Amino acid sequence: DAKTTQPPSMDCAEGRAANLPCNHSTISGNEYVYWYRQIHSQGPQYIIHGLKNNETNEMASLIITEDRKSSTLILPHATLRDTAVYYCIVRVAGTSYDKVIFGPGTSLSVIP
Amino acid sequence: DAGVIQSPRHEVTEMGQEVTLRCKPISGHNSLFWYRQTMMRGLELLIYFNNNVPIDDSGMPEDRFSAKMPNASFSTLKIQPSEPRDSAVYFCASSLRQGASPLHFGNGTRLTVT
Numbered sequence: 496d497a498k499t500t501q502p503p504s505m506d507c508a509e510g511r512a513a514n515l516p517c518n519h520s521t522i523s524g525n526e527y528v529y530w531y532r533q534i535h536s537q538g539p540q541y542i543i544h545g546l547k548n549n550e551t552n553e554m555a556s557l558i559i560t561e562d563r564k565s566s567t568l569i570l571p572h573a574t575l576r577d578t579a580v581y582y583c584i585v586r587v588a589g590t591s592y593d594k595v596i597f598g599p600g601t602s603l604s605v606i607p
Numbered sequence: 608d609a610g611v612i613q614s615p616r617h618e619v620t621e622m623g624q625e626v627t628l629r630c631k632p633i634s635g636h637n638s639l640f641w642y643r644q645t646m647m648r649g650l651e652l653l654i655y656f657n658n659n660v661p662i663d664d665s666g667m668p669e670d671r672f673s674a675k676m677p678n679a680s681f682s683t684l685k686i687q688p689s690e691p692r693d694s695a696v697y698f699c700a701s702s703l704r705q706g707a708s709p710l711h712f713g714n715g716t717r718l719t720v721t
Contacts, residue, residue, distance in 0.1 A: 527707045538611075538698050538712030539650070546707070582650075588707045593638055594663055595710060597650040 497598030498522065499583045504602045507577075513570040515601050517583030520564040526587050528559060530568045532579040533600070539582060542568065573605045609633075611713035613699050619719045625687040628716045631680055632701030640700040640710065641674055641684050650698070656682065657704055689720045 500518045507513040519528060527546050531539040543550055543557045545566070550557045556569040570577055582600040587593070612631040620626055632639050641653040654664040659676045667674070671690070676682040686693055696717050700710040 529709060531710075536644075536696055536715065536717070538700070538714050539710075541709040541711065544707055544709060586707075589705050592662070593640075593655055593657065593702075593704065594652065595640065595655070596652055597642075599649050 497596045498526075498585050499598055501581070501583055501598060501601045503599065504604070506604050506606055507570075507573045509575060509605050509607050510572055513568075513573040513577065513603060513605070515568040515570075515581050515583075515603065516565065517568070518565045519583070519585050522563050522585050523587070526585040528557070528563075528566050529584050529586055530555070530557065531582045531584070531597075532577075533582070534576075534579045539597075542581075573603075575605050575607065577603065578605045579603060611699055611701050611711050613697075613713035613716050615716060616714065617717045617719075619721065620689055621721055622690055623688045624720075625685065626689045626693075626718060626720075628684040628686075628697050628699075628718070630682045630684070630699030630701075630713060632682070632699070633711055634680065636701035636703050636711070637679065638702040638704040639676060639682050640702075641682070642698040642700065643695045644698060644715075645695045653684070686718075689718075691720045694718055694720050 529544040530542040533539045545557045559566045580600040640655040653666045656676045696715045698715045700712045702710045
């Protein structure tokens with residue numbers, strides 16, 4: 496079973512920030528939080544990951560709570576092309592045990 | 608960087624036939640994953656390899672499914688015999704198994720079994 500829970504769907508107005516929450520209350524100290532998105536039936540695309548600190552790249556920002564039990568992916572200015580299913584997963588770094596499980600994710604609809 | 612390459616992109620076959628899906632991971636990556644995606648069940652992990660060795664195949668649905676990784680640059684997922692319920696999109700992903708490297712997915716193979 497997936498170790499994360501996400502709302503099944505969200506809407507966001509075009510041009511506004513999209514804030515996608517993820518709960519990972521059983522995360523272990525050596526597990527990273529990763530975010531992916533999947534557009535139509537393409538392969539999931541990596542967005543960002545983090546361990547403890549907040550992270551930002553050209554696509555998004557990742558805010559991880561201090562207790563690491565939840566996180567939020569922020570798309571600062573959502574466009575219609577950001578309509579996709581967004582997956583939050585946790586993954587242990589650097590070991591051979593690597594059972595990466597995806598949950599159902601959040602279906603984000605960006606509305607004009 | 609050519610990314611993860613899967614072939615074929617589409618496969619249509621009749622029930623009972625053997626199907627072989629192929630994957631070429633990103634050069635240098637030492638972990639490889641096979642996933643299956645359907646509307647009903649979402650993205651399911653079938654099997655993953657580390658340094659060409661299968662680590663966990665508990666997601667393989669039944670004995671009709673088998674996967675091999677004969678070398679670091681090639682993997683196959685075989686279904687024999689195929690059944691209509693095997694119709695799905697099959698994804699391959701690869702990763703460096705060190706640090707916090709992300710998974711990189713291929714574009715998938717859409718399998719239809721009639």
